Amino acid sequence: MLEAVINGLLPLLTWSGFMLLLLGTLMGMLFGILPGLGGPQVLALLIPITYGLDSQMATIVLVAAMGAVPFSGSITAILINTPGTGASAATTFDGFPLSQQGKAGLALGASATASALGAIFGAIVLSFLIPIGREVVMAFSYPEFFMMAIMGLSVIAVVSQGSPWKCLISGGLGLLLSTIGSDPITGAGRFTFGNFYLWDGIKPVPALIGMFAIAESVELFIKKISIAGQHEIQISGVWDGVKSVFQHFGVFIRGSIVGTIIGIVPGVGGVVANFLAYAQAVQTAKDKSKFGKGDIRGVIAAEAANNAKDGGALVPTVVFGIPGSLEMAVLLGALILHGLEPGPDLLINRLDVIFTLIFTLVIANLLVSSLGLASAGYLAKLTKIPSSYIAPVIFCLSLIGAYSMNNLFGDVIVALCFGFLGYFVKRLGYSRIALIIALLLGKITQESFHQTLVSMGVKGFFLRPISLSLFIIIFIFLTLPYLRTFIKKPQKGEVV
Amino acid sequence: MRISAQSLFSLILTLIVVFMILLSLSYNENARFFPLLFGSLTVVLLFFQTLSDCFAKMEKKLSFVEHESVFSDFTASPKKNAPDTDEDKKGKVPLFKVFRLFLWLIILTFALRFYNYIAVVSIFIFLVIAVEAKAGWFRAFAVAVCAGLFIFLLFGVILRVNFQA
Numbered sequence: 001m002l003e004a005v006i007n008g009l010l011p012l013l014t015w016s017g018f019m020l021l022l023l024g025t026l027m028g029m030l031f032g033i034l035p036g037l038g039g040p041q042v043l044a045l046l047i048p049i050t051y052g053l054d055s056q057m058a059t060i061v062l063v064a065a066m067g068a069v070p071f072s073g074s075i076t077a078i079l080i081n082t083p084g085t086g087a088s089a090a091t092t093f094d095g096f097p098l099s100q101q102g103k104a105g106l107a108l109g110a111s112a113t114a115s116a117l118g119a120i121f122g123a124i125v126l127s128f129l130i131p132i133g134r135e136v137v138m139a140f141s142y143p144e145f146f147m148m149a150i151m152g153l154s155v156i157a158v159v160s161q162g163s164p165w166k167c168l169i170s171g172g173l174g175l176l177l178s179t180i181g182s183d184p185i186t187g188a189g190r191f192t193f194g195n196f197y198l199w200d201g202i203k204p205v206p207a208l209i210g211m212f213a214i215a216e217s218v219e220l221f222i223k224k225i226s227i228a229g230q231h232e233i234q235i236s237g238v239w240d241g242v243k244s245v246f247q248h249f250g251v252f253i254r255g256s257i258v259g260t261i262i263g264i265v266p267g268v269g270g271v272v273a274n275f276l277a278y279a280q281a282v283q284t285a286k287d288k289s290k291f292g293k294g295d296i297r298g299v300i301a302a303e304a305a306n307n308a309k310d311g312g313a314l315v316p317t318v319v320f321g322i323p324g325s326l327e328m329a330v331l332l333g334a335l336i337l338h339g340l341e342p343g344p345d346l347l348i349n350r351l352d353v354i355f356t357l358i359f360t361l362v363i364a365n366l367l368v369s370s371l372g373l374a375s376a377g378y379l380a381k382l383t384k385i386p387s388s389y390i391a392p393v394i395f396c397l398s399l400i401g402a403y404s405m406n407n408l409f410g411d412v413i414v415a416l417c418f419g420f421l422g423y424f425v426k427r428l429g430y431s432r433i434a435l436i437i438a439l440l441l442g443k444i445t446q447e448s449f450h451q452t453l454v455s456m457g458v459k460g461f462f463l464r465p466i467s468l469s470l471f472i473i474i475f476i477f478l479t480l481p482y483l484r485t486f487i488k489k490p491q492k493g494e495v496v
Numbered sequence: 497m498r499i500s501a502q503s504l505f506s507l508i509l510t511l512i513v514v515f516m517i518l519l520s521l522s523y524n525e526n527a528r529f530f531p532l533l534f535g536s537l538t539v540v541l542l543f544f545q546t547l548s549d550c551f552a553k554m555e556k557k558l559s560f561v562e563h564e565s566v567f568s569d570f571t572a573s574p575k576k577n578a579p580d581t582d583e584d585k586k587g588k589v590p591l592f593k594v595f596r597l598f599l600w601l602i603i604l605t606f607a608l609r610f611y612n613y614i615a616v617v618s619i620f621i622f623l624v625i626a627v628e629a630k631a632g633w634f635r636a637f638a639v640a641v642c643a644g645l646f647i648f649l650l651f652g653v654i655l656r657v658n659f660q661a
Contacts, residue, residue, distance in 0.1 A: 165541065165545065169542055172513075172538030172541060176516060176534045179530050179534065190528075191520075218594065392624040392629075393643045395620075397647065397650075400608070403608070403657065407658060416601055416602070419598075428505050
């Protein structure tokens with residue numbers, strides 16, 4: 001274990017490792033600040049750039065970018081009432097009123113400190129859960145992996161925002177799309193229409209680029225997101241903000257716990273973590289009167305949760321290969337591209353990569369907090385760039401990026417098709433996360449199912465205790481919301 | 497019958513899934529197992545979704561289709577604080593605008609196949625910003641030149657991408 005920790009830290013101490021960390025952090029800051037863009041988009045665009053790097057260096061760039069997004073999103077939330085990402089929305093409640101009172105420095109100092117410490121909290125939880133995860137995964141065989149994949153999709157369908165029915169449709173569609181290409185058992189071609197490119201199936205990276213970078217940029221271009229109002233930005237009192245986190249340490253800890261737990265649950269995401277942490281800060285406070293008018297505790301709770309959730313979301317991603325959020329789905333695709341298969345392989349053979357990932361997350365958060373505080377006033381001005389200038393550049397970067405990985409024109413077409421699909425999936429309330437995770441998990445699902453049948457028969461799914469328990473959990477998860485609807489009898493006078 | 501983006505989308509998805517199910521029947525027993533399984537489950541879900549989307553009467557009967565998850569309340573909240581968009585003030589984005597933009601992207605994709613990518617992306621960015629976004633010609637030119645240079649440095653010099661037909 002100690003060897004893995006040292007090997008995980010070493011790449012970050014090299015000159016090239018640090019430069020890649022800086023590059024990832026700066027890219028994450030840029031995408032975090034620009035409204036409408038965020039973690040999934042920056043990761044999707046960075047994947048082609050990491051193609052030539054070794055797996056640890058690629059992990060550094062990607063995780064640094066992912067870690068830099070949450071705090072950057074809060075800079076504009078505090079200064080100009082415009083959250084850079086949805087996950088910083090609750091920060092505006094008290095962050096912007098503080099800015100209006102001339103206390104932007106206080107809010108930014110608190111936000112930077114809570115973000116950095118929140119990320120460290122999440123990373124510590126992740127470090128403690130990794131050894132437990134290793135033991136759990138060692139007890140897994142084919143039926144458990146099959147059930148875990150199905151359970152991941154079921155949990156996402158039920159707990160992610162919107163209609164669970166549409167989430168299930170998205171998941172089913174993703175699974176069906178994952179069957180395109182040669183059959184893993186017989187090698188027979190499926191849905192290839194005589195096209196040689198499709199024999200390998202739909203490659204995850206072009207699909208991710210289309211689904212997130214292109215689809216999001218289409219929305220960004222068409223909606224012409226504009227920043228309301230022009231605010232004078234004065235930043236002072238940063239140290240008071242830093243100290244305020246330690247003065248309200250209980251608020252910080254509770255926010256971090258909420259963020260980590262929400263992060264671990266697949267499919268819930270940062271928006272929920274941010275709002276739940278804010279809500280618990282309000283509920284547990286003795287004096288609630290200042291919330292919404294510029295209470296620093298609101299900023300601390302929301303930002304601690306927003307950053308702690310990344311450590312939590314990495315738990316199901318690296319242990320079971322089930323992404324906890326959209327960012328994690330893209331990161332999972334990138335890890336697979338670099339030959340790192342999450343689950344037993346990563347936990348047993350490449351533990352050093354997991355520690356690189358943890359150290360990068362912590363250092364990137366410390367770096368972005370310092371850089372963000374130093375340049376907040378200038379960074380906020382970036383939001384004045386019209387989205388109609390940014391989106392066409394992202395279209396070009398996405399399509400050329402998709403091509404650059406394998407020099408295959410088919411990848412460009414896949415990215416474009418998934419961009420089209422992704423836009424309508426989002427617009428019409430279907431679930432992009434369920435679709436993309438199903439696409440990523442489809443191959444494992446098929447292989448583990450066939451391997452179970454061959455080695456244990458159908459009873460393999462139901463006679464092993466872990467597999468049976470997972471099956472029961474899946475059944476409860478999928479049926480409970482609907483059973484409650486049907487069982488609930490109308491009360492007297494209630495309109496049905 | 498209601499014709500909307502929602503109903504058309506679910507109808508198209510249903511047809512695609514049905515087509516894939518029918519196609520999978522021609523594969524051998526092992527190869528068709530998963531497409532059939534996933535396809536059948538998806539088509540059942542889509543059938544109810546399509547009914548609910550296409551017929552107002554069915555929407556009430558099939559209320560479970562639009563049943564919201566426990567965390568849905570949280571998605572509504574950020575909208576209150578999300579940046580106002582020009583289109584939000586007017587209502588939903590018209591579909592023809594979306595299709596027109598995707599037409600630009602299809603043209604870009606095929607132009608990339610046959611011409612030099614630096615020239616193609618510069619012209620694309622210039623035209624989209626000037627014509628579609630209706631920004632000034634000079635600004636569009638400046639953005640196109642800067643972006644073209646950046647893409648050349650990133651993909652041409654650093655990553656050495658060989659974008660040849």
